[in-house]
Amino acid sequence: MLCACDGADSRSPAQRVASDFTTDVPMVREAMLDASYWIERLDRDDVRMDAAAIRRFNNASFELDEHLNDLDEFPQTLPRAQVLKWIDGVSRPASSPRYHVDGRIVSTEDYAALEAAVQRERVPAEVDVRWGMVVERASMRSFPTDTRVLKSQDDRDLDRFQETGVFPGQRLALLHESADGLWWFAVNYHYAAWLPKQAVALAAREQLERWAAREQRLMVTGASVTTNYNPKDARTSQVLLDMGVSLPLLTAREVGHNVHGQNPYASYIVSLPVRSDTGALEFEPALIGRGRDVRVGPLAYRPSNILRQAFKFLGERYGWGHDYNARDCTGFVGEVYKSVGILMPRNSGQQGASGFAPTKTFAPGDREERLTALANLSVGDLIYIPGHVMMYIGRVEGEPYVIHDVTGLRYFAEDQSLYTGTLSGVSVTPLTPLLLNREKSFVDGIYAIKTII
Incomplete structure (x- = not known):
């Protein structure tokens, strides 16, 4: 047998691969890709809210936030104007060109066909709410169609008709149906959009409430x-x-x-x-x-559990609106917090602008105020920039680090040239080197920081 002193490498193939770790993400070491690295750096790991406090937190969120829907208190009838407001919130032509996957532009005729499928004119003056429950993971869509629509011919990952995902056991208020009878327009606890009827089972409201209780x-x-x-x-x-x-x-x-x-x-x-x-x-x-x-039951809400839950998604490919059987930046943080029982609005802009949790907001140009806030973050805090949310996980040598489900990667290289790469997945990164564009950093783009407590 050979030993290390004989010059042979006694490590396993996996260990040898690990030692050769390289990345184009700045300031990241392999050890940082393990939740234990960050858990060991925690100063405190107290329970932040018990079950009763979390119930109060969620109840307050439903009262404060217009984007959250308390289905226990949802009206049994709705005026046509309210239903149309929800439909118009997602079923509308884009303000810029959209493309089919084969490169064809989405035409006026295409939008007319989609409008006919929505059949707004069939929404009655008073809508009697029907009720259902999700029975399989499915997509909520802008229009009642599976057709993928892209913002550019080069960006094939982001289907702009994809809104969010729904999951088994979610209750739904069913408000309208498509012209072909294959889609519901539905409201769940934090969204309103179209989903296929095959993913929904119809029920009496009382049946849903008993199961949920x-x-x-x-x-x-x-x-x-x-x-x-x-x-x-x-x-x-x-x-x-x-x-x-x-x-x-x-x-x-x-x-x-x-x-x-x-x-x-x-x-x-x-x-x-x-x-x-x-x-x-x-x-x-x-x-x-x-x-x-x-x-x-849900996990105890403590920093170590938030870190463990977040790192279970590490490396998962980015899925816009829960596409690809995955999730996007807000789906990621939403699922992590849902595992401790905390609910929040669906989209980053809704979350960032909402009063659902204690929030620090920042005016344009307040860089020093932002840096001061970053120096006082707690693990699990959510950091909002336009169109994106990140979760703070700790500090190393003065640098704040985040975990987030993110697509692009930009920073200035050592020679001050702009490096542009891709992440397209749940990633650990430092915060301060990242750029929105050549002129603006992530730090300068921060408009809100939320502490979930």
């Missing part, structure tokens, strides 16, 4: 998990569940010791919403192995 629940704490394979019913087989999804727990006393051909003792049994052949909501027992990244 069940207290013993399983929380998905991994980036995503799936239910166990079920050869008997595809509706409950390997269903994708993203971080923050919460499902009621069942017991073997309720369902027995054989669930779809598997003994449930080594799994959690959850009540999973499914869609019947007629489109009605049903609940079926489904299994999620106890070895999966799940837990009973």
Whole structure:
């Protein structure tokens, strides 16, 4: 046998690859790509809010923020003007050219066809709200169509008709349907847009409320998990569940010791919403192995848990509006905080301008005030620049670092030339070297910082 003293490299291939770590991201070392690096640097790791405080926080957010919808208090009828306001918020022609994936420009005729699909004229004077529940991960869209539309012919990742994602167990107020009868215009707790009917099961409002009120629940704490394979019913087989999804727990006393051909003792049994052949909501027992990244109830809201949750997404490809079975910058921070029970508005501009959490705001040119605020950040604070949000994770040698789901990378190289690269995923970066453009840094673009407490 050879030993290290004989000149042989005794490290595993994985260790040798790790030692050769290189990156074009400035000021980042490989150790920084592990949550433990940042957890070890915490001065304090106290619980910031208990379950009761989080309920109060969420209730206050629903009262303060026009972009959040308390479905428990949602009206049963709505005036036509309100429904049209929501529809007009997403279903409108873009102010700049849009392109099909084959390079054709989205024409006036294309928009006319989309407008016909929306059929605004069919919205009645008084809209009687119908109710449903999401049964599979799906997209909420600007228009009732799966057609991808791009801002430029070169940028094929960002589908500009993609608004956000919905997830199993989310309640929906159903307000309107498309001309072809295949899409609902729906409102969930933080968005209003179109989604395919096949992802929704219809139910009585009371049925949804009873299911949502069940207290013993399983929380998905991994980036995503799936239910166990079920050869008997595809509706409950390997269903994708993203971080923050919460499902009621069942017991073997309720369902027995054989669930779809598997003994449930080594799994959690959850009540999973499914869609019947007629489109009605049903609940079926489904299994999620106890070895999966799940837990009973939300995580405690403490800095170490926020860091662990954020780093579970590290390296995931950027998905605009939850495209690519992934998420964007606000989807990322939203899912992390949802795993401790905290809800927030969907889009970065809505979050940044909202009063849903203690907020510092900055006027243009207040660079020193921004730098002072950055020097006093707490782990988990959210930093807003136009169109983007970042999460503060700690400081190294005076430099604040963030984790964020981000597309581009710009900074001045050592020779002061502008370096332009790509990230397109959940990334750890320093904050102060990053640039919005040659003239403006990320720091200069900060307009709000929020502390979730």
